[in-house]
Amino acid sequence: MKIGIVGSGYVGLVTGTCFAHLGHQVLCIDNDRTKVAMLKRGKVPIYEPGLSEMITQNVKEGRLDFSLSIAQAVKQCEVLFICVNTPPKDNGEADLSYVENVARDVAQHLKEYRLVVEKSTVPVQTGEWIYKTMKEHQPRTSLFDVASNPEFLREGSAIHDFLEPDRVVLGVSSARAEKLLRKLYEPIKSPLLVTDIKSAELIKHASNSFLASKIAFINVVSRVCDAVGADVEQVAKGMGLDPRIGPSFLKAGIGFGGFCFPKDLAAFLRMAEKLGVRFDILKEVLASNDDQKSYFVQKIENALWNLKGKKLAVLGLAFKPDTDDMRFAPSIEILQALQKEGALISAYDPQAVEKAKPIFKGIKYAKNPYEACRHADALVVLTEWSEFSNLDFKRIKKLLRQPVIFDGRNMYNPNELRKQGFRYYGMGRKSV
Ligand code: UGA
Numbered sequence: 001m002k003i004g005i006v007g008s009g010y011v012g013l014v015t016g017t018c019f020a021h022l023g024h025q026v027l028c029i030d031n032d033r034t035k036v037a038m039l040k041r042g043k044v045p046i047y048e049p050g051l052s053e054m055i056t057q058n059v060k061e062g063r064l065d066f067s068l069s070i071a072q073a074v075k076q077c078e079v080l081f082i083c084v085n086t087p088p089k090d091n092g093e094a095d096l097s098y099v100e101n102v103a104r105d106v107a108q109h110l111k112e113y114r115l116v117v118e119k120s121t122v123p124v125q126t127g128e129w130i131y132k133t134m135k136e137h138q139p140r141t142s143l144f145d146v147a148s149n150p151e152f153l154r155e156g157s158a159i160h161d162f163l164e165p166d167r168v169v170l171g172v173s174s175a176r177a178e179k180l181l182r183k184l185y186e187p188i189k190s191p192l193l194v195t196d197i198k199s200a201e202l203i204k205h206a207s208n209s210f211l212a213s214k215i216a217f218i219n220v221v222s223r224v225c226d227a228v229g230a231d232v233e234q235v236a237k238g239m240g241l242d243p244r245i246g247p248s249f250l251k252a253g254i255g256f257g258g259f260c261f262p263k264d265l266a267a268f269l270r271m272a273e274k275l276g277v278r279f280d281i282l283k284e285v286l287a288s289n290d291d292q293k294s295y296f297v298q299k300i301e302n303a304l305w306n307l308k309g310k311k312l313a314v315l316g317l318a319f320k321p322d323t324d325d326m327r328f329a330p331s332i333e334i335l336q337a338l339q340k341e342g343a344l345i346s347a348y349d350p351q352a353v354e355k356a357k358p359i360f361k362g363i364k365y366a367k368n369p370y371e372a373c374r375h376a377d378a379l380v381v382l383t384e385w386s387e388f389s390n391l392d393f394k395r396i397k398k399l400l401r402q403p404v405i406f407d408g409r410n411m412y413n414p415n416e417l418r419k420q421g422f423r424y425y426g427m428g429r430k431s432v
Contacts, residue, residue, distance in 0.1 A: 001079060002024070002025045002077045002079075003019050003025065003026050003077050003079050003184070004029060004070075004073030004076065004081070005026060005028045005029065005080075005081045006029045006070060006082055006084060006106075007030060007083035007084035007098070007102070007120065008029065009046075009083065009085060010155060011083045011151050012028060012030070012083030014048060014051060014158040014159060015151065015153075015162065016028040016081075016083075017051060017054050018054075019184070020058035020063040020064040021057075022163075022188070023063070024063065027065050027066070027067055027076060028066050029072075031068060033068060042055075046324065046325075047323060050159045051158070070106060070109065071105075071109045074105075074106055074109040074110060078113075078180065079117060079180055082099055082102050082118050082120055083120055084101075084102055085120070088266055088267065092266030092269060092270045093123075093270045094122060094123055098120075099120060099129075099130065100129070100130075100133055103116065103129075103133040104134075107133065107134040107136075107144070108137050113142070113143055113144065113176075115144070115147060115176075115180050115181070116130065116134065116146050117146075117148070117181070118201075119150065121205070121260065121264055122201060123201065123270075124201040125198065125201070127147075127173075145172075145173065145174050146173070147181060148169075148172075148197045149168070149170055150203060152207070155320065155322070155323040156322030163188065166191070167190060168188060168190055168191070169195065169200050169203050170185075170192065170193070170194045170195070171195050171196060171198070204264075208260055208268075209282055212265055212285055212289070213282075215249055215256045216255075216256070216284075216285040218235075218236055219288065219289070219292045220288055221235060222429075230430075231428065231429050232427065232428030232429060233410060233429065235428075236251070251409075251410070252427045253408055253409045253410065253427055254292060254293060255289045255293050255296075255330045257327075257331075258328055259328060261328075262286070262289070265286055266286065269282040269283060290333075293333045294337070296408055297337045297338060300312075300378070303378075303406070304378060304404070306342075307338060308341065310344065310377040311345075311375060312343050312344070312345055312346070312380050313347075313366075313369075313376035313379045313380065314335065314347040315348055315349075315372065315381045315385070316331070316348075316349055316381060317331045317349040317352045317353070317382065318331075318355075318385075319331075322351075322385075323351065323352075324351040329352075330408075331383070332359060332360075334408075335347075335360060344364075345360075345362075345364065346363075346371075346372045347363050347366065348366040348368060348369050350387060369388065369391055370399060373400055375400075375401055376401065377401050378400070378402060378404035378406060379396065379400060379405045381406065381408050381409055381411055383409065384411045389411060394420070402423075403423060404422065405417060405423070409427075410426045410429060412424070412426075414430065
């Protein structure tokens with residue numbers, strides 16, 4: 001099938017490339033000239049494991065191309081996915097002006113039937129607005145259908161999540177739209193749920209909000225564990241063995257970040273408020289996620305006393321491993337708070353340094369974890385990159401001024417590090 005993807009960010013690029021990989025003919029559109037030129041030269045503007053190789057292969061085999069022109073996509077492609085950005089406004093609401101622009105542009109170029117699918121994460125009722133907008137610019141409503149097909153891609157494992165999803169959700173309002181989308185997803189053998197458009201939109205926001213709530217819950221439990229000397233890893237394991245709870249997303253740490261959870265929760269909350277539905281659980285989830293970052297900073301201060309002039313070796317800046325994404329990364333608030341207290345930061349991240357540079361002032365970037373540790377007063381882990389799991393701690397102990405580790409992601413075995421002479425502080429894990 002011929003597919004147009006409007007918006008070539010994380011979601012658009014992964015979606016377009018994976019559809020091409022499945023054998024469809026894909027045209028990815030973006031209004032950023034530099035990005036399109038880069039993609040045409042075979043350069044990928046984001047880091048996502050496996051994506052660059054997959055783009056190169058599909059371009060070479062003639063199934064994937066890039067363009068600035070929505071008109072071209074409308075002309076050539078029967079199904080058009082809207083994958084543009086929906087950034088948060090100051091009040092938490094999602095800014096849907098890019099979605100509206102695309103709907104209008106597509107409608108203005110329509111000559112024959114096209115299916116317009118919203119894939120950007122959007123609040124419930126956006127499908128209705130897309131339909132109304134298109135109708136205003138294209139009164140012949142038989143020329144289009146609108147559908148919702150939310151994405152459930154995790155950065156860092158987006159290709160796997162696309163090709164082997166837990167579920168595919170198709171929110172449709174006509175048999176024709178359902179048939180087209182079923183055909184498109186035919187090669188993917190996963191449960192397929194067909195719903196109305198509003199329910200599909202809600203599945204996305206409710207899923208992300210629920211997952212974020214699970215993380216916030218275990219993080220608060222980790223503070224209780226700290227207070228009484230229990231181990232949150234054991235508590236989470238015991239909870240997760242109950243199939244009604246499940247083991248995933250119960251990893252305590254320094255809080256969730258990224259461009260999805262914080263913004264989707266805020267948007268869902270805002271939408272509920274607008275609809276007159278009280279959803280204070282979400283308010284609390286957001287507040288306790290902020291608390292978790294302050295709590296970690298406090299933990300460091302409590303253990304090191306004065307931070308002024310102390311050097312901290314920071315491992316990991318990205319909001320999670322296997323991505324260079326710094327958006328809403330917990331490292332931002334944590335490091336800024338530590339710097340405010342006078343701490344000097346020497347940081348290492350395998351991928352995110354270029355994206356971190358414009359965000360932080362006065363941070364030194366190391367070439368590897370050991371360089372970061374040289375003459376530092378403590379080691380602080382903020383992202384659980386796999387390359388940090390097998391560090392040479394004997395060497396690190398010699399490099400550090402004091403053998404202190406703050407493990408913000410509970411990566412290490414506290415007993416082993418203590419045996420090696422470290423003072424170990426995890427999240428909810430019997431410190432020191
Ligand atoms: C999330 C969802 O998991 C995807 O299903 C969804 O499609 C995506 O948002 C989206 O809306 O586009 P993502 O933000 O890439 O994916 O990353 P996650 O793996 O969900 O992690 C989010 C944050 O939670 C990270 O900061 C991570 O470190 C944190 N986290 C996750 C924890 O602190 N503990 C956990 O147990 C799991």
